[in-house]
Amino acid sequence: MVRPTMEDVALRAGVSRALVSLVMRGSPKVSDMRRTAVLKAAEELGYSPHAMARSLASRTSTVLGVMVSDLHNAFFAEVVDGIDEVAREQGFDIIINTGGRSPARERRALESLLSFRPAGLVLLSPVVPATAISKAAEQLPVVLVARSSRLSTVDTVNDDGEVGARLAVDHLVSLGHQRIAHLDGGEGTQAGPRRRGYVAAMEAHGLVPQVVSSEYTDAAGARAIRGLIADGSLPTAILSCNDFNAVGAISALEDAGLRVPADVSVVGYDNTSLAALRHVSLTTIDQPRAEFGRLAASALLQRVRDDRTEPVRHLLTPSLVVRTTTASPGGPR
Amino acid sequence: MVRPTMEDVALRAGVSRALVSLVMRGSPKVSDMRRTAVLKAAEELGYSPHAMARSLASRTSTVLGVMVSDLHNAFFAEVVDGIDEVAREQGFDIIINTGGRSPARERRALESLLSFRPAGLVLLSPVVPATAISKAAEQLPVVLVARSSRLSTVDTVNDDGEVGARLAVDHLVSLGHQRIAHLDGGEGTQAGPRRRGYVAAMEAHGLVPQVVSSEYTDAAGARAIRGLIADGSLPTAILSCNDFNAVGAISALEDAGLRVPADVSVVGYDNTSLAALRHVSLTTIDQPRAEFGRLAASALLQRVRDDRTEPVRHLLTPSLVVRTTTASPGGPR
DNA sequence: TCTATTGGTTGGAGCGCTCTAATGCTGTAG
């Protein structure tokens, strides 16, 4: 249970500690003879460098911290994949922590991440207040994903929710729909742009927007639909704030004896793996998640290495994925 | 971008560095006067201790490393919640890394985690070879979740797949089913026990087991069902290896014009959030995921602090969750 | 022959912290 140190390797290889350090860092100014001797000794002892001691001594870090607000949401998994890809490429490691969508726990996760003094921090859809973010940004480069910010010290990566909503509306209108309701995400992070995009697109088509208050869950989507049915104000098409909401909406419609898409078309948002299930097969708006991660990592590394200081704002264009929950009103044409 | 050190705080508070250290660790042998002075100075400077320097100096760590084999699977999120809960309670932090189900990437993640010299490691359903695990176990306490091992140096936490499969079979038999097929998980980690449990339960009921080779995915479940239909060997009930597989099976059944559960009953395994969606509403086997995490963290902390050395094997009992995809053959009674 | 130059190698300081042993300082007893 005790790991060998650089000293042990040096002793065994018959060289100085500094030389071992050079070898471990892949320095070119080491003779081949010594290099192989050192590597052999390291191998035999099962030595691997102590990342903390290293970063303490070098006053630099090759670690990027990633705070995932909700590990339960597969959305973030793909963003992490993107971050990991770029980070690894550039010789950085990542450490993840999670906040479980609770500000208190997230704050702790942030503290914990900061205590490792990483080179930079990516926050995925954080729920902590902006002040906590700006405080972190005083200490190291910070990139926000799926959350906007006006702080000039942080970079942001978001999808253009207005465009996404417009794509959905355009699709439905082109199918012949006139009455299209939006099940709104309430205070959800990205609900605002999506709602604005929906309203603008409807108006652009000369149609009357119908915004129904809802939330990012299965149950909320179902509830909203039941409300619409009770009101007698059910439209021919629904644009949900996200995929979960859309799936809830579909089940409520089916419970009421309505067929999707024959009677009502439904569009989700996010293109989660759920939407892709053949059993669901939801028409939805896709966000380039891995690209989010790649851009976030790149932005961070630019700040870390190229000392960029002006903030960067990435606004990615989402795309429409047509599956089987949308059709012309009155049944497939 | 430069964080204050203990020295800075000491200077500002007019005390020695050692005193600041004592205050930061909450030592009782510091006068109230000094303590408040130090805390005030720390607050003003925005000081927080450097975790790495601390662990380097103390030769101990209050960090638990967690390797999540697949961030896309919400199963692990709940296990992490359980780990986090216990760890936090005991004053430990966790850092997560992911292997993306690729042995190479997982190995890297492991290396990265080890380089932080955490107090212990939890591996969630790792795919790396056993040798890599035993090597890690030489350096620190290791707990495996959702993967068994014969290594006496590692603890394991698993669900009892045999019991789970038996629960499912018993349920179906009690509904009146006689012909029940198992869509097998192939080489998947937990497929073996589930298969054995299925076969044993069928035999216990005097029924003939029908194991169909399949995989842990939506598409594989659908494929298996199409095969059974083509063969003319479709039974009245299906026990899938996991929820994804079950959902794929359901969609293939519906595509073929069969109704679930009226014509065929389907049982999943894992009780993922997918199964709980009203649109899916899958009868399935639930594993106490958070409990997995709690037990894993506890086992680790026992090794870390109480120096336990004999391995612990937790085998948790799963439970049946009845939803709407199972009924008596020939329609709901 | 002597001085530069080069490439490989090394000692030692120091990163921010903890920990041990030693210090100073009361107050009480002898």
Add this chain to the structure above:
DNA sequence: CTACAGCATTAGAGCGCTCCAACCAATAGA
């Protein structure tokens, strides 16, 4: 008035590493 606790406080070494300046051949140039 000294002795001795008992307590709060501190100096200093050291954790495993990096980095700088110094060092030491060996070769090249004058």
